[in-house]
Amino acid sequence: MALLYRATRLKDRADTHVFTFVVTRSATREPDRDVTSKDFCCSHQRWAVAFSRTDASLGVYLVWRGACEGMRVYVDFTFTLLSRDHFTANEGFSGKQVRFSAGSAAQGRGRCITLAELTAKFADARGEFQLELTMSKVRTLYSCELRAPRLDTPPIAFAGFDWSVSASGGNKEPLTLRLVRLSGEGQRCRVRYALALGEGERRLHSGPLECVCDPEGRTPPWNPRPPSRILHKGVRLTVELVWARALAELAVSAAGRAATCYDRDKQAWALRCDTHSETVRLHMLYRDVHHVPRNHLRYVSWSAWLVRASPAPGEADADELPGAPFEHYYAQESADEGLMMETALRVEDISRAGCAFLHAGGELRVRLEWGDTYLLFQATYHVYDDLCRLHAHQMRREITALQAENYSLERQLFSYQKSLAYAQAQAGEPAGAEAAGRRSPAERSLSTDTEYA
Known part of the structure; x- marks a missing residue:
C-alpha cells in the first residue's frame, strides 16, 4: 500500500503542495498486486499515486482521477525517494507542465529505480520507504465547440x-x-x-x-x-x-448558543460566540471528531468572516477574521476542545445600538469558507518523522557552512582589493577606478553576490 502520511502547502506563487507517502513492501515484493494510494485532492482535482513493478525495477506514476472529455490539466510535479542516510542522496524525477487528459490520465516513469538500489538506499528493515510528491502550477482547462x-x-x-x-x-x-x-x-x-x-x-x-x-x-x-x-x-x-x-453562513447568537454547520465531507461542526474577554471570540468545535478513523489524522483548513448587517456603498460586506486561514489536525477523540478564533469586534460594542455586525435578533453572521482537507495515516509522531527531521538538520548545517564559506571568501576578496589599492598608491598609480570597485565593511555586509535560503 501507499499511505498518505503528511501533506504540506507551501503557500507560494506556484501554490506548491508536498505530499509524503509511506510505501509498504507490497510495492516491491508482490509483483502481481496493483499498488495504488487512496485518492487525495490537490488544486481541486483528485489524484492518486500508482506503482508498477518489473523483475528488476520499480515505476511510479501520478494518476489523475477526474478525467473527462474536453478537459486537460497541466502540472509541474516531482517524485523524490527519501534516502535513509543523507538528503543529498535523494533520487527522483520531475516534469514541467505535464499534460493530463482523458486519454493520458497517468504520467510518470516506468523504470524509476532498480529494486536492488531501492532496498540498499531507501527501504528500511521492514521493506518500507518514503516517497515525496511535489505538485505546483496546476491548471485546469476545458475546451469545446459551441x-x-x-x-x-x-x-x-x-x-x-x-x-x-x-x-x-x-x-x-x-x-x-x-x-x-x-x-x-x-x-x-x-x-x-x-x-x-x-x-x-x-x-x-x-x-x-x-x-x-x-x-x-x-x-x-x-x-x-x-x-x-x-x-x-x-x-x-x-x-x-x-x-x-x-461556503457556509451561520447565524450565531451573541448570548452563546451554538450554531451547527457541515463541511464538504458532511462532518458536523459547531460555532459558539464567546464574550469572556475584551473582544468577541468565536469558538469552533468539531462535533464529529469521534468519526476520524483510528490511527489517522484529519487535517482541516478554513477561513472565516464577520458579515456586516448593512454595509455602506463601496464597503466590504464582511471582514475577515485575524489569523485566517485557520488549520488544525484532528485525531479520534470522544469530544473536541475546540479552536478559538479572535475577532476585532469589542464585546461592549455588540450591546450598543447600531453595531455594524449585529443582525436582527441579536445575532452575528459568520461566513465560513472550507479549504483543504486530508486524511493522513499515523495519528502520532512516528519513526517516519525522523527522516524529514534529519534532512532538515542536515540542510541547515550545510547552509550554515556555505554562508560561513561565502563570508570568508568575501573577507579575502576585500583584503586583496585593499592590498592592491595600497600597492597602487605606493607606485603612484591612480586608484580611483580600483577604489570604485572596493566596498566598505558595511557595504560588504549587504552583498547579494550569493544568496542562500
Whole structure:
C-alpha cells in the first residue's frame, strides 16, 4: 500500500503542495498486486499515486482521477525517494507542465529505480520507504465547440461539483456566457475562473472572474467585448477553472448558543460566540471528531468572516477574521476542545445600538469558507518523522557552512582589493577606478553576490 502520511502547502506563487507517502513492501515484493494510494485532492482535482513493478525495477506514476472529455490539466510535479542516510542522496524525477487528459490520465516513469538500489538506499528493515510528491502550477482547462442550436457545454467535473457554461444569443443577438453549477443544491460556493472565445488573434478573453454562486448555482454573465455572435459554424470556448470553495453562513447568537454547520465531507461542526474577554471570540468545535478513523489524522483548513448587517456603498460586506486561514489536525477523540478564533469586534460594542455586525435578533453572521482537507495515516509522531527531521538538520548545517564559506571568501576578496589599492598608491598609480570597485565593511555586509535560503 501507499499511505498518505503528511501533506504540506507551501503557500507560494506556484501554490506548491508536498505530499509524503509511506510505501509498504507490497510495492516491491508482490509483483502481481496493483499498488495504488487512496485518492487525495490537490488544486481541486483528485489524484492518486500508482506503482508498477518489473523483475528488476520499480515505476511510479501520478494518476489523475477526474478525467473527462474536453478537459486537460497541466502540472509541474516531482517524485523524490527519501534516502535513509543523507538528503543529498535523494533520487527522483520531475516534469514541467505535464499534460493530463482523458486519454493520458497517468504520467510518470516506468523504470524509476532498480529494486536492488531501492532496498540498499531507501527501504528500511521492514521493506518500507518514503516517497515525496511535489505538485505546483496546476491548471485546469476545458475546451469545446459551441454551435447553434446547442449552446450549453456538457457537465464539467471540478472541485466536487458539476459545472456547465450556458450561452445565450444568436446570429442577431450579442453572445452572453454564464458559468452554472449543476450539483450541490442549497450549498453556496465561491468560484474563480476565466472564459475565452475563439482562437488566435480574434480570441476574446474575460480575464480572471471571481464571484459567489447564487442559490440556483449561477454566476454573473459575461458579455464579450467587442460583442461576439455565434455563427452556424460554431465558436471555440475555453474555460479555465482556478478554484471553487464551499461556503457556509451561520447565524450565531451573541448570548452563546451554538450554531451547527457541515463541511464538504458532511462532518458536523459547531460555532459558539464567546464574550469572556475584551473582544468577541468565536469558538469552533468539531462535533464529529469521534468519526476520524483510528490511527489517522484529519487535517482541516478554513477561513472565516464577520458579515456586516448593512454595509455602506463601496464597503466590504464582511471582514475577515485575524489569523485566517485557520488549520488544525484532528485525531479520534470522544469530544473536541475546540479552536478559538479572535475577532476585532469589542464585546461592549455588540450591546450598543447600531453595531455594524449585529443582525436582527441579536445575532452575528459568520461566513465560513472550507479549504483543504486530508486524511493522513499515523495519528502520532512516528519513526517516519525522523527522516524529514534529519534532512532538515542536515540542510541547515550545510547552509550554515556555505554562508560561513561565502563570508570568508568575501573577507579575502576585500583584503586583496585593499592590498592592491595600497600597492597602487605606493607606485603612484591612480586608484580611483580600483577604489570604485572596493566596498566598505558595511557595504560588504549587504552583498547579494550569493544568496542562500
